[in-house]
Amino acid sequence: MIEFANVSYAYEKDRPVLRDVSFTVQDGETVGLIGCNGAGKSTVMKLLLGLLPCTEGRITAAGLPVDKAHLPQVRERLGFVLQDPDAQMFMPTVYEDMLFGPLNYGMTREEADRRIDAALKQLRIEHLKGRHNHRLSGGEKRMAAIATILAMQPEILLMDEPTAALDPYNRREVIRTIGDLSGTKVITSHDLDMIYDTCERVILLHDGAVCADGPAEQVLHDRELLESHRLELPLRFSVS
């Protein structure tokens, strides 16, 4: 479970980025976090991971408070796919990058290898295994970045813009993979069709505050709500 209780945050004094944000995500739920550029989505993710200190309000994840004392345990349960894959991959090759997490958590090499192969297969990118990270294309890099996190098999999966820069085929593979995974998932994206395909519930963030929180079916059908917050209906609804 994830819980945000009255969380406010400001990077710079007097310029709040989140204001009194509260929501809970139940175990096994898949929630889409949407909102225009600068709404505060990535900030929510970073607070949840303890990358930013929570100064106001209370955050819990997987039954643990997200604070300095619990960070290692919290992070062990969370997997985070960053918005920018370049900021995520640091080992020379995709394989070594995927190995990093599992081995750090004390897994044997055989077990880690098994998970790596499973994750690559799940995303159908086995061919990227031995490639050098900095010689990958933008989309290949993103797929690899997702695979590194899947190999850790986290209890809670956080994804920041997982389908940005992907071609239609890879985008579908990611959507299918998200659907196949059990466990709690929080996904941010501007790809509202993808959100509709993967999430049962949607939270709309605007200007650092929660403006709507409800079933995807309902929020993503509400043209007025979306358009007044600089968003649009998912393509499939706007066409008809």
Next chain:
Amino acid sequence: MNKMDAALRELAGMDDLAALSSGIHRLHPAVKFLATILYIFTVASFSRYALSGLLPMVLWPVLLYQMSGIPVSLCFRKLRFVLPLVLAVGIWNPLLDRVPVLQIVTLTVTGGILSMCTLMLKGVLCLMASFLLMATTGIDRLCAALRAMHVPEYPVTLLLLTYRYISVMLREVSVMTDAYSLRAPGQRGIHFSAWGSFLGQLLLRSMDRAQSLYESMLLRGYRGGFHYAETRPIARKDWLFLGLSAASFAFFRLVPVAQILGGMFV
């Protein structure tokens, strides 16, 4: 492809080199590290006029390059960006120290020139040895070995992150020069009026990038351990290598081989 891109590619090429397999590659990383440190200290300990005494020290790296299958020329090609810096170290010596120390036919060699050459050679030798260490070991195995030798976590992490930071910075330079040149067509290089903001941006951006990479490591359970590089105990052949290296350093340091050889022919 701009120059920085090329440099970046080459940095990744280092990992390819480290994945080669030769007797030198298979030596224990810690032993290679110790031998390299020992070598650098020995080279540094020669007096500043000891050019001829320093010459035989070339043998050790050259021999190891041969044995590991890495051409020496590769080292200079890859390090051509740093080489000028190393060579520039002693560049003022000839102006500061004009006392003649040597007369070769009509050519007078001053102390400044001699010490400049010695300094340059020292720099090149140290560079060759460090490059060899990196090229035959790889940063991760090296750090793992250091940790296994109970070197504290802090300096090891610092070394690792510095190495990664270099590639991050090169990438940012590459991105920024591309972005700059696209909007300043027909201009070669970066106009000096933009240097200040360019450097400032570069620093901020690469620091941000390095920060998020470090965070990404933390998020995947990094706590100073290096589990991903396999380490094995130090074997007899490793000790042998270290012993032979140390003995040869001591020999060349204490016995003026070049002078003795020279004396035999003159």
